[in-house]
Amino acid sequence: xxxxxxxxxxxxxxxxxxxxxxxxxxxxxxxxxxxxxxxxxxxxxxxxxxxxxxx
Amino acid sequence: xxxxxxxxxxxxxxxxxxxxxxxxxxxxxxxxxxxxxxxxxxxxxxxxxxxxxxxxxxxxxxxxxxxxxxxxxxxxxxxxxxxxxxxxxxxxxxxxxxxxxxxxxxxxxxxxxxxxxxxxxxxxxxxxxxxxxxxxxxxxxxxxxxxxxxxxxxxxxxxxxxxxxxxxxxxxxxxxxxxxxxxxxxxxxxxxxxxxxxxxxxxxxxxxxxxxxxxxxxxxxxxxxxxxxxxxxxxxxxxxx
Numbered sequence: 001x002x003x004x005x006x007x008x009x010x011x012x013x014x015x016x017x018x019x020x021x022x023x024x025x026x027x028x029x030x031x032x033x034x035x036x037x038x039x040x041x042x043x044x045x046x047x048x049x050x051x052x053x054x055x
Numbered sequence: 056x057x058x059x060x061x062x063x064x065x066x067x068x069x070x071x072x073x074x075x076x077x078x079x080x081x082x083x084x085x086x087x088x089x090x091x092x093x094x095x096x097x098x099x100x101x102x103x104x105x106x107x108x109x110x111x112x113x114x115x116x117x118x119x120x121x122x123x124x125x126x127x128x129x130x131x132x133x134x135x136x137x138x139x140x141x142x143x144x145x146x147x148x149x150x151x152x153x154x155x156x157x158x159x160x161x162x163x164x165x166x167x168x169x170x171x172x173x174x175x176x177x178x179x180x181x182x183x184x185x186x187x188x189x190x191x192x193x194x195x196x197x198x199x200x201x202x203x204x205x206x207x208x209x210x211x212x213x214x215x216x217x218x219x220x221x222x223x224x225x226x227x228x229x230x231x232x233x234x235x236x237x238x239x240x241x242x243x244x245x246x247x248x249x250x251x252x253x254x255x256x257x258x259x260x261x262x263x264x265x266x267x268x269x270x271x272x273x274x275x276x277x278x279x280x281x282x283x284x285x286x287x288x289x290x291x292x293x294x295x296x
Contacts, residue, residue: 011073012071015071015072015073020073021073021074021075022068022073022074022075023075025073037064037065037068040067040068040071040073041064041067041068043067044067044068044070044071044099044102044103045067047099047102047103048067048098048099048101048102050102051098051101051102
């Protein structure tokens, strides 16, 4: 997770720690919803790839 | 949604639990008939679970007071509607975890909450209630499927009695939300009544039973008379704290 770009870590943190939905994250961070969705998608794909690499 | 239109781009968000209710329902319906997408979601769940296992503090700074919280969002399948609540709890507790998760995770299993369809005002009140915890441990309760919009956490202060912070709708007339402390046993957990409330929205509820190391906590909807044992499946559950 530490290797993710800060903006991707941010959306993960808001999801993990606060349980916000994408639209709520977008509102709280004043970020377009499409950008939040993209960050979630990229971050999660990287996490999955990282997990596969470790196996 | 037909099977030839896979919602590939939304699967990571679905697994993370950050879709809004209508989006989630569309994906959930698709997953019931698409093994390929279900497999992808399972892989995303496992990735989330693995991150939680190795320490999700790296995911960023949590809200103040939530420093010990770890996320487990792997057990999102609805609790089956069995008639015996004890069987349901036992099944939940015995559900296998991915092999990648180290045994050390048993120290603390915390389940992330799902915020779907809730007003931002309520979410804010809930977050503020938890953010006010400055000295203690916070263990999130998992929505079990009976009420996917429910949120709750056990606050275990360094000093003083543990209490619940929950966001639930007001119970119907004649009903209460009842908290239970789950004491582990050889044949399954024993549920001990630990307080009731008729309140709804965001509320706190002090546990009237001491919370031992590793005990679980659950909240069920019960009659106002307060039965000695749970009669409905839990809306929120932590198999251990």
